[in-house]
Amino acid sequence: MSADLSKYHFHRALRPFSFPVALTACLVGIASAYAEGYWLPLNVLLILLAGVLLQAGVNLINDYADLKLLPEHPNAELQLACQRIHTNYRLGLGCFLLAALIGLYLVSVTGLPLLWISLVGLVGALGYTWRQYSIKTAVWVW
Helix, strand or coil: CCCCHHHHCHHHHCCHHHHHHHHHHHHHHHHHHHHCCCCCHHHHHHHHHHHHHHHHHHHHHHHHHHHHHCCCCCCHHHHHHHHHHHHHHHHHHHHHHHHHHHHHHHHHHHCHHHHHHHHHHHHHHHHHHCHHHCHHHHHHHC
16 A cells, blocks of 8 residues: 555654644743733643643544544554554543643633633634534635
């Protein structure tokens, strides 16, 4: 088969090269809060951790739609790739769960406005990842 199935290995599916994007987005908010006089080191660390977990989750579940593109009667190599996709998907959902727990803690100490911001971010992350509702496709087509 000509497809590069190594892209489903955990370390490649994780796409750590994209983590600076998540960190930068979080740091913009942290810098804004700091400029307004808010600085809690624990919250800063939790925000950065949640941002990276969300980016990792999006990256890990992003390949799930590829299952429809793989042949129905795969050989051993394709079966292994399918197993990796399923494993990465579950790990990605675990990343979302951990980030959600951090988010709930942060909402409890900061207030409901953060909840609304978080929900908008969740919709954006899911829209980017799930191909049937893909923001990527809508933007490129538009």
